[in-house]
Amino acid sequence: SPILWTLISHTIFILVGIPGLEDQHMWISIPFLISYLTAIIGNSLLIYIIATERTLHEPMYLFLSMLATADIVLSTTTVPKTLSIFWFNAREISLGGCITQLFFIHSTYVIESGFLLVMAFDRYIAICYPLRYSMILTNLVTGNIGLAVVLRSFITIFPIIFLLTRLTFCQNNILPHTSCEHIGLAKYACADIRVNIWYGVFVLLTTIVLDIILIATSYGLILQAVFRIPSREARHKALNTCGSHVCVIALFYVPGIFTFLTQRFGHHIPPHVHILLANVCALAPPMLNPIIYGAKTKQIRDRLVYVFFPRQK
Numbered sequence: 001s002p003i004l005w006t007l008i009s010h011t012i013f014i015l016v017g018i019p020g021l022e023d024q025h026m027w028i029s030i031p032f033l034i035s036y037l038t039a040i041i042g043n044s045l046l047i048y049i050i051a052t053e054r055t056l057h058e059p060m061y062l063f064l065s066m067l068a069t070a071d072i073v074l075s076t077t078t079v080p081k082t083l084s085i086f087w088f089n090a091r092e093i094s095l096g097g098c099i100t101q102l103f104f105i106h107s108t109y110v111i112e113s114g115f116l117l118v119m120a121f122d123r124y125i126a127i128c129y130p131l132r133y134s135m136i137l138t139n140l141v142t143g144n145i146g147l148a149v150v151l152r153s154f155i156t157i158f159p160i161i162f163l164l165t166r167l168t169f170c171q172n173n174i175l176p177h178t179s180c181e182h183i184g185l186a187k188y189a190c191a192d193i194r195v196n197i198w199y200g201v202f203v204l205l206t207t208i209v210l211d212i213i214l215i216a217t218s219y220g221l222i223l224q225a226v227f228r229i230p231s232r233e234a235r236h237k238a239l240n241t242c243g244s245h246v247c248v249i250a251l252f253y254v255p256g257i258f259t260f261l262t263q264r265f266g267h268h269i270p271p272h273v274h275i276l277l278a279n280v281c282a283l284a285p286p287m288l289n290p291i292i293y294g295a296k297t298k299q300i301r302d303r304l305v306y307v308f309f310p311r312q313k
Contacts, residue, residue, distance in 0.1 A: 008170050009168040009169050009170055010095065010169040010170070010173040010188075011094060011095045012092055012093070012094055012095070012173065013092070013093050013094075013095065013098055013169075013173045013174075013175050013180075013185070014091045014092060014093075014173060014174050014175065015081070015085055015091050015092075015093055015175050015177060015178060015179070015180075016091065016174060016175065016176045016177065017082070017085045017086060017091070017177075017178055018178065018272045018275045018276065019176045019271045019272055019275065020270065020271065020272045021272050025085070025086040026086060026087070028086060029082075029083055029086035029087060032079060032082060032083060032086070032279070032283065033079075033083060035075075035079070035283040035284075035286075035287045036075055036079040036080075036083075036283070036287075038287045038291075039071060039072070039075040039283070039286035039287045039290075040072060040075065040076075042287065042289075042290030042291060042294075043068035043069070043071045043072050043286060043289070043290050044068075044072070045290065045304070045307075046064065046065065046068045046289075046290040046293065046294070046300070047065050047068050047069065048307075049300055049303045049304060049307065050062070050064065050065040050300075051065070052303075053299070053303045055299060056299055056300070056303070057139075059122050059137040059141075059142045060119065060122050060123075060126070061299075062139075062142050062146070063115055063118055063119045063122060063142070063145075063146070064119070064293060066115055066146050066149075067112060067115040067116070067119070067248075067289065068289065068290060070108050070111045070112045070115065071112070071285065071286035071289055071290075072286070073104065073108050074104075074105070074108040074109070074112070074282060074285075074286055075282070075283070075286045075287075077101060077104040077105055077108065077179075078101075078105060078178070078179050078279075078282045078283075079282075079283070081093070081101065081178070081179060082178040082179065082279070085178060093180065095169070098175075098180040098185060099161055099164050099165065099180070099185075101179060101180045102160070102179070102180040102181055102182055102185065103157060103158075103160065103161060105179060105180075105181070105282070106157045106160065106182060106203075107153045107154060107157040108153075109208070109256075110152065110153040110156060110157060110203075110207045110208070111149055111150060111153045112252060112285070113207060113208050113211045113252070113253075114149035114152060114153065114207070114211065115146075115149055116211065116215060116245075116248065116249055116252060117211040117214055117215055117218075118145050118146075118149060119245055120214070120215045120218040120219060120245065120249070121218060122137065123218070123219075123222060123241065123242050123245060124218045124219075124221060124222055125137060126241070127222050127225055127226065127238050127241075127242075128221060128222065128225045152207070153207075156203050156206065156207055157203065159199065160182055160196075160199070160200075160203075163186075163195060163196050163199060164182070164185060164186060164196070166191075167186065167189035167190075167191050167193070167196075168189060168190050168191060169185075169188050169189050169190070170189075170190040171188045171189070171190060172188055173188065175188075176271060176275070177275055177278070178275060178278075178279060179282075181278075182196065182200055183196065183197065183200055208253075208256075212253060215249060219242070219246070222238075222242065225238075226238045226239060240296075243296055244292050244293050244295075244296035244297060247292045247296075248285070248288075248289050248292055248293070251284060251285050251288055251289070251292070252285045255277065255280050255281045255284060256281050258277065259274070259277040259278055259280075259281055262274060262277060
């Protein structure tokens with residue numbers, strides 16, 4: 001009866017994977033596995049190099065090591081479960097497991113966005129106030145900023161756990177995705193989820209959108225300062241120090257913005273395209289961040305060469 005149906009709450013959910021491409025899951029798993037291994041190895045190497053090379057114990061590289069740690073967490077939170085779906089058809093996930101996964105996914109995104117913001121602030125101080133750089137960004141301040149980024153993420157995302165656990169999931173328990181997501185799970189509840197929707201919008205505006213605005217402001221001020229430098233060589237050097245960071249910023253935000261727009265306005269786009277775009281957001285930055293910084297940062301390149309070819313130093 002309808003009364004009994006509303007009393008039933010699903011505790012197990014089924015992750016479909018990529019709807020419409022189930023027969024291609026084995027082939028799709030190959031780039032997923034390569035991306036994951038590249039992300040884990042690349043970011044672990046980056047953390048090791050920064051930790052062991054004393055000349056890299058500067059705020060910029062310490063923030064980079066924090067970003068690399070977040071990349072490892074993001075990849076490990078999403079990809080192993082996705083591969084288990086592709087390889088072993090292990091599609092079941094408990095409600096608690098689903099909420100735990102989406103908590104780490106959302107919180108890690110906010111953490112990464114926060115570190116990109118503080119890295120933009122670091123470049124702003126380095127270029128606009130070079131003589132005061134070491135006085136402003138001391139090791140204590142750097143550590144406190146990193147802690148503040150993590151706490152901001154925890155404080156903003158943690159309420160989502162309570163917003164979800166209060167719901168009764170009496171509708172379909174089939175999730176057409178490779179991982180759990182806040183509104184993607186909440187929409188299967190029988191209760192009113194307007195609080196979930198508005199809180200999700202609040203989190204988006206006060207974290208990701210605010211960070212984008214502040215990063216854009218920082219780089220606007222940086223460009224003003226750079227073009228006031230009389231020396232062409234000095235201008236080129238200043239811009240080059242920001243190049244890798246700008247690439248990483250674009251890599252992190254552009255796919256996410258594109259995914260958001262296609263989800264809201266691209267109703268004619270097949271569901272599997274939305275799912276693949278969402279996975280690109282989780283796979284691409286962790287895989288490419290260490291490659292970009294390794295390619296564009298001489299100190300990291302030199303240390304990497306020494307790690308693998310110690311006799312050539």
